[in-house]
Amino acid sequence: MTERIVVKIGSSSLTSDEGGLNRDRISFFANELAALQERGYQVLLVTSGAVAAGFRRIGYESRPKLVHQKQAAAAVGQALLMQAYQEAFEAYGGTGNGVAQILLTRTDFSNQRRIKNARLTIEELLRQRTVPIINENDTVATDELHMKFGDNDTLSALVANLVQAKHLIILTDTDGLYTEDPRKNPAAVRIDRVAQISEDIMKIAGGAGSSVGTGGMRSKIEAARIAMRGGVPAFIGRVTEPGDLRLAVDGYGRGTYFDTSLHTLTMKKQWVGFHSQPMGRIIVDDGAQKALLQGGSSLLPVGIRAIEGDFHSGDVVEVTNTSEQTIGRGVVNYDAWQIKAVAGLSTDEVRRRFEVSRIEVIHRDDWVTLS
Numbered sequence: 001m002t003e004r005i006v007v008k009i010g011s012s013s014l015t016s017d018e019g020g021l022n023r024d025r026i027s028f029f030a031n032e033l034a035a036l037q038e039r040g041y042q043v044l045l046v047t048s049g050a051v052a053a054g055f056r057r058i059g060y061e062s063r064p065k066l067v068h069q070k071q072a073a074a075a076v077g078q079a080l081l082m083q084a085y086q087e088a089f090e091a092y093g094g095t096g097n098g099v100a101q102i103l104l105t106r107t108d109f110s111n112q113r114r115i116k117n118a119r120l121t122i123e124e125l126l127r128q129r130t131v132p133i134i135n136e137n138d139t140v141a142t143d144e145l146h147m148k149f150g151d152n153d154t155l156s157a158l159v160a161n162l163v164q165a166k167h168l169i170i171l172t173d174t175d176g177l178y179t180e181d182p183r184k185n186p187a188a189v190r191i192d193r194v195a196q197i198s199e200d201i202m203k204i205a206g207g208a209g210s211s212v213g214t215g216g217m218r219s220k221i222e223a224a225r226i227a228m229r230g231g232v233p234a235f236i237g238r239v240t241e242p243g244d245l246r247l248a249v250d251g252y253g254r255g256t257y258f259d260t261s262l263h264t265l266t267m268k269k270q271w272v273g274f275h276s277q278p279m280g281r282i283i284v285d286d287g288a289q290k291a292l293l294q295g296g297s298s299l300l301p302v303g304i305r306a307i308e309g310d311f312h313s314g315d316v317v318e319v320t321n322t323s324e325q326t327i328g329r330g331v332v333n334y335d336a337w338q339i340k341a342v343a344g345l346s347t348d349e350v351r352r353r354f355e356v357s358r359i360e361v362i363h364r365d366d367w368v369t370l371s
């Protein structure tokens, strides 16, 4: 299979704080991407910048905060963004076949049919040497039920897993993850390589640095974590000079590399953990939490404290501890009403009272840790 590279460019790299697109930057990035294509890679771009590109044009003084104003600005800005990329790729020439717009929401990823359709479309575009340019579909994305990406970092990681990319390259205005936000502490030091995203790594990653960016370093690290779990190595950093993107792909970029050796999940587990929409919630006690997180065990009825939602066997549910912290997700082997009947009972007791084909409420093969 031809190797695929997913590149994500944040608003802060494409626009100014005052709003509007920086054409020179767009043309620079288009050249960098087209050069990768010329080297034989299939290239996908996840780009932000629609709101930042559109808010002045539509008449707002600064980046709007109200949802419908942001969506209106994005609708104007998305057209400007695509036009700018189209012109920039055309000006490069080369052997590529232009660009294509793809707008996705989180809901699309949790529906197997929709996401399969999106994947097939993307694969056809790549076969035709066209660069899919992907952004969140801001007009329909909603905050409810966490169905909105908000920033595009998570979206880029899900896309990288979807197309089984060789690399996810997240470009921003800082050259990688520092020991502290370098805007706040100039003495902060860059971390060159991360093998595992620990609590400490999460703690040092702060919020957005500019008035146009949204996710900050935290959402980029989250994205790296999703990509790593899907077996896709990630890079977070900056490219400013011609040839920098190629250096980043080759392992010599100015930024932080996130390795994958410890983290590969099967396609099924990727779907359970990151694409599916949980249909309910199971609250477990401390013993079950420990067994799931440290013992690599399945979830048994005895550890269940309570459940929420009317789910069925085969659905994905979220599992939380008694402090409401999410610890993971899994596919249940019972309907919700059946779990109510067995919750808290020992395995012997369940077997004595009911005829069950599988004792595990969630088998460890169908479980993904998210804490």
Ligand SMILES: Nc1ncnc2c1ncn2[C@@H]1O[C@H](COP(=O)(O)OP(=O)(O)O)[C@@H](O)[C@H]1O
Binding pocket: 009, 010, 011, 012, 013, 151, 171, 172, 173, 174, 176, 177, 178, 179, 180, 181, 182, 183, 204, 205, 206, 207, 208, 209, 210, 212, 213, 214, 215, 216, 217, 218
């Ligand atoms: N530990 C950290 N290391 C590097 N950057 C950090 C860190 N914590 C917070 N940041 C901030 O994250 C910003 C990049 O995120 P963001 O503004 O959302 O950019 P983008 O628009 O590219 O997604 C940087 O400008 C920086 O100020």
Ligand SMILES: N[C@@H](CCC(=O)OP(=O)(O)O)C(=O)O
Binding pocket: 009, 010, 011, 012, 047, 048, 049, 050, 051, 052, 074, 135, 136, 138, 150, 151, 152, 153, 212, 213, 214, 215, 216
């Ligand atoms: N979909 C939105 C993304 C918003 C955003 O700011 O994202 P990012 O710059 O990646 O933190 C847009 O195109 O404006």
